[in-house]
Every structure is written in C-alpha cells, then in structure tokens.
Amino acid sequence: MTSVCFYFQVHQPFRIRNYNFDQIGSSHFYEDFEKNKEILNKVADKCYLPTNKKMLELIERHQGKFKISYSISGVALEQFEEYRPEVIGSFKKLVDTGCVEILSETYYHSLSFLYSKQEFERQVKKHYNKVNDVFGVSPSVFRNTELIFDNEIAQYVSEMGFKGMVCEGVDRFLMDRTPNFVYESPGVSDFKLLLKNYKLSDDIAFRFSNKEWKDYPLTSEKFAHWVHGHAGDAECINLFMDYETFGEHQWKETGIFEFLDHLPGKIFTHPDFDFKTPSEVIETFPARDIYDVPYATSWADAERDLSAWNENKMQKYSLHKIYSLEKAVKKSGKKELIDTWAKLTTSDHFYYMSTKFWSDGDVHKYFSPYNSPYDAHIFYMNVLNDFESTVQKNSVKTFKGRKTAVRKSKTAKKGVAVA
C-alpha cells in the first residue's frame, strides 16, 4: 500500500507599511492595513474559497477516502477573522469531515526556534490553543516555519509531545535514498518524520504552467501515472506545497482546478494507492531509516537551507535586533507590546530583505510588497527604531522598582568573602 499525503501551507503575514524615518517617535502604527486587506481579499477570492470548495467536493465525491492536511498560521487566522470570516467557515467545514488534519506550527510563522527557544514554545502553545478554539482540534503533528528542520528541532519538538513532523527531503542528507518512506531522527524515539517528495510536489507547485517544461502540460493522468510508478518502492508520497498554488501561483486559467478535480480519481485507479493524513501515515508505517540532519534545512530555493532569511547583513542584523528586544518586551507585561513585537518576528519580513535574486538589478525576479530588499530593510529598521523607544519608555516606568532590587543585591555581594 502506498499513501499519498497532501500538506498545504496557509499563511499571510502582517506586512509593515512604508514607514519613513520622519515618523519615528510620532507614529506607532506599523501595519499596512490597506495592503494586507487587499491581498487577503484577493487570495481569498482566487484561492482559499474556491479551492476549499473543490476540496470539500472531492472529499464528498470519494466518500471520505480523499484526505488532506493544512497548517494555518495564527497571523493568517487573525486576518481571516478580521477581513473574511467565511474563509474560516470553509476551513471548518473541511475539518468537520474528519478527512482533514490541522498541523501545529508557530503562531507568528517565525524563525523563533533558531533565536529563542522560549519564544518558540510560547508561539507554538499560542497556535495550539488557537486552532483548538477555532477548529476544536488538538494537533499532534508539527510543522516548523517553511519546513525548517534539523536534528535539534526534531528532538525539541518530540519532547513537546508531538508524535511527528513534516520536513523537506533534502538530497544531501537523503544521500540517494528515497523520501517515500517514513524516517526517524537519530536518538529520538516515538517520533516520525515525513519527508517532502520535492520532485513531485514542485511539478504541481512550480512547473505546472511552465510551457518550457518538457512535461508540459501536466494532466492528472500523467501525474497519477508518475505516482503509480512508485508502486512497491514507496510507502508514502508526501506532496507538500503552498496552498496558494491553487488559483494564485497557478492561475485558474492554467487548468489547475481541473487538474485537482480529476487527480484523486486517477490516483484511485490503482488499487494499491490511497490518501492519508500525516497522522495516519505515522500510525500506519514504521520508520524505515534514520534521517540525520545536523544543520538546518528548509523548503526554500535550490539551496534548501536558511539562506532565504539570513544570508545578508541586513537580514542577520534585523533578526539579531528583534530578538534582542524580547527580554524588555516581555518584562513590560503589556499584551499589546508583546503582540506587536511577535508580529515583527514573522519570517516574511526577513525574506523580503533577501538580495539573492536582486544583485544584477533584474526586478522581475524580486517578489515582495516593496520595491527592493533595501526598502524592505529600511522600513523594518525604522519600525524597530520607533518600537525600541516605545519599549524603553515602558521599562523606565518599572525602573524605580528595580533600582531597589539592584541595590539590595549589591550590598549582599559586598559581604561575600573572596576565597
């Protein structure tokens, strides 16, 4: 038996506006409400609503045999609630079929694992509670931001109580082995890894409408045929992609919805193939080998590492700076301040600062709400500049209380004899 396992990422960041330096100290509103609303509406109409509708149709048509999973970031959920609550309604309908699994992730879709374990845990818990509230589910499978993964993360997440996680199947760590089996992490028991089959996933997510591709056009027959080709040599075929593939990255006109409509049926033409959710894959199949990943990988770009977010000095410094404010922010105890700060940890902010596809000035390769990675960085730094002074103002208020505490410990120390 070979199971096709679909996982879709659903995420929208709180993008910051064109915050010029002259507003530092005077305006504390960082969010680009208009742009975020506009984008959310656009993606809801082109992707979320029509695709959810199609998925529901497929689940009903195949009488519960078609299964899928999602990970929906906390910040996306907040924006749905704010601007398009019917999107949440449509996800709820899907979850209620029992054929749709919701995964766990960091609420703010952040890189917090790499910079603050404390914050990572807080964000995971917050997300867990949120999906529990909204969907009534308790996720048991984890997915880190942009599938960032290594041995340490696996260890940590398993200790948090999850039974498995999804990650990228990276060639240099697979070393000629196939991603189409369940793996485990070295030294981590009772914790399973589902590795993305990037070839098949990207055929749908990236190559689908590329007329230069040798396999264009991709029909559901063709794709099912490729999947079936793995019979006997695969237990799971993990197709992980951005949900926006359907209707946004691949427009309706490309025929992506027709492809989706026929795909499950075509997969079912082979008796040894079915669909499973990540949890079902974990329950059904044993880990066949160890997937040893000593340093971080992700599903981004050709490198499949962290370079999409922390390669250049602008990114490195911004990441360092935002996390350096954590202590002061949390000490303030102010919910709004903590929330504003956490929204600034979303990975997209740093992604927009990437110069990987910028250096030769070809603007067509650069995708972001800003005109350049430099603009992205400048607005972010201006915001941090203002935010930092707000945080400092809040800590000055508590200073008086701390002062006495400091004095006390100083006098106490004086009495300590030097050995």
Add this chain to the structure above:
Amino acid sequence: MSAKPKILTLGWEFPPLCAGGLGPACYGLTKALSRYVDNTLILPRHEKKFKVRNVTIIGLNHVVSEILSMQSRKMDSIISEEINWDEELFSSYPLTLPRKAIQQLMISETRHHISKAERENLFSEKDIYGTNIMKKVAAYTGLVCELADDLDFDIIHAHDWITYSAGVQLKRYTNKPLVVHVHSLETDRVHPQSRNTVYEIERIGMLEADRVLPVSNFTKRCIVNHYGIEERKIAPVYNGYDADFNFNTRRTGQKFETLKREKKVLFLGRITAQKGPEFLIDTAKKLFAKMDNVKIYIAGTGDLKSHLEYLVSKNKLNNKIVFTGFLNKEDVKKLLSETDAYIMPSVSEPFGLSAVEAAQFNIPCVISKQSGAAEVLPNTLQADFWDTDKMANYLFASLNYKSLSDTLTEKTQVNLKDINWDSAARTVLSNYIYLLN
C-alpha cells in the same frame, strides 16, 4: 585576419585640462578602443606631451604643417595620464550662447577659412568654450574638413554637439558612416522644451548619424522623446571609469566609531540646475529635522553657487551645510575617504560618473532615478529627483543602519567590475563592425 577599422574621432575636451565629464569619457573610450582600432583624434587644443598609445592626436592649436607631419610619426611610449581640473573652466557652464542661427554651418558646403594666426589664438585660449564658442565650432569644422583630404578613415565618431557639425560635413564630403556619441543633451542642460541653436545642432547631428550612442538608456529615452530620433539606430554605451588604485579606498577611522560621531554627506559636482542643488536643500532640511549629528558637504562650483549659499543662509543652515568650493583631485579623494553617504539629486543626468567614482570608496549612494548611473548601479538607493521625502529617508537610513550601508557597498563592488572602458569599447566596436558590413 581582417585589418583593424580606421576611425576618425572628433573630440573637444580632453586631458590634461578638463571642465566636466566629457574629457575623461572621451579619453577613457579612446584609450580602450586603441586595442581594437586605428584611431586618429582631432581636438581643438592638445598638449603634445599628453599622449595615448596607438592613437594619433591632432591638436588644432598647432600649425597645419606640423599637424600633417605629426601624423606620419609613430607615437612613442611616453604616456602622460594626469587629468587636472581647472576651476575657471567650470564657470562657463551652462553655456550662454549668442542667438545667431548657425544652421548654415551644417548644411553649407563652404569651408570657413580663417587665418593661421587667428586659428592659433582661437584654439590656444584657456577656455575651450567661452562666449565665442560658435566661432570655435565653425573654425573646427572647417579645419577638420581640410585635414580630411589627407587622412584615411572608415568611420567618423563625433563626441557631443560641438563636433557634430564637423561630423555631418565630413560624412557628406566623404560618404563615410557617422557615429555620434551623446554624453549630454541641451534638454538636460537647459530645459526639456528648449529649442535653441545647440538643440538644433544636436538634432541634425543625430538625424544624419548612422548610429547614435548615448551613455545610458535614460538618455536614449530623452533622445526619442525630445528629439524624435528613431529608436532603431540608438545604442546605449555605458561609460567606464578609471579605478583609483593609488589611494587607499578603505574608509579610515571606522573601527572606533561612536554613535555620536558626526556623519558626512557629500554632493560633488557642478552647482547648476541640472544637478538638482535646490532639491538637495529641501532634502537636507528634512534630514536635519530628524538628525543632529550630520553635515552636508557641497564640493564644487557653478552658476548656482551663490544662489545656493543664499538659500542656505535663508534657511539658517549655515552650520549644517558646508561649501568646500572647488577641490583638486587629492582633496576630493581625502573627502571621499571620510564621507558616509553620497548624494546625487540630479534632475537629468546622462551618466553621472561622480556617483560611480564615489561608489569605489565603499560609500552608500543615494541617487536620482533620472540618471544613467542608476542603471549601472542597482545596489544604490534610488529616488525620483523631486521625491525629497524619499531621498531624506534614504540618507537617514544610510547614515544610521550599518547593516544597510554594508550590504549596499558590498553588492556595489561587484557591480563596479562590469563598469569598465574595455566593455564600452567592445560595444562601440560592435557598432563599428555593423556599420562596415
């Protein structure tokens, strides 16, 4: 192996004495081309000891007989490469010209004969422009046509409007293809709607030319929009620059920086309308409103200098904006090595070599989108010349966010490698070959 193309280059400004970017550009290109072509260069004035390997240079300030005998002599290997800047020459920009219609110059077949003595006087004047510029142009045109009888060339390459009339006459006389090189336009110097004598000369030169080589896509668009020249024959050729290897371009004193250290912003160039000095003042005001520890240095001179000084006084910015006056090469280098950000707010800048040169010194550059430099330096901060809010935002960021300036300058060092005269020469050569086939 086919013989090298023979080029007759018509130049005006040339080292050792230069008034603007035209001289260094003509020199840089000619020198780089000398690998690929046989070149004879005619200048109104030339200093004999300034030689360029493999290029025959004819200065019209020398007697005609001398000129003709010079041709046959091979140039030896003494090469003088010092370019000096002369303050007085800068004050002649922009040129205020007599209104006399001079189109006859372009269409007439007559040669304008002037006496030997008059010619020597004319071309020995310190200012190779000046109020009698049209007379100089007429004399140059006449002499070039005379000399052409004894010169052997395949292509005529004319640099900027002052040589276009000679180029056009030569083309009509010899039937050889004409290439005009556009380093500047009257519509930049004065106004996009200006239709004066120089404009007419530029337009006729470009119409008659077989190839038009502007120094940027920006200038190409200006040519199409303001002069109505067909796009098909316009091929941009980016200038190169002479990398300064002699001076330590690493900025000094960066190690022990304190946050309080006063930052320096530099504007380097002619203080004339085209360079956007009034927009600079506007940007400065916005920057100073938010940042104390910064000063703007204005290095250069020009027709708007006193007006700018007046604006600075009026806005009470005397202790924030420093006029250094005209600076020689050494002083410029020293200032660049202490500069924290470079600003080029030009209203209309065909290329903008000064930005490229500043970039060598690992300085983040804030430049106008309406410039050629913006095309070759993608890793600079660019804004429309009138968008002083953005310019000020960019200056503030360049001065305060080291992560930004470091990334900009690192990436720019890579871009600079592609900006070189050999690359320009090869592009020009491909145009020559196209015309000869």
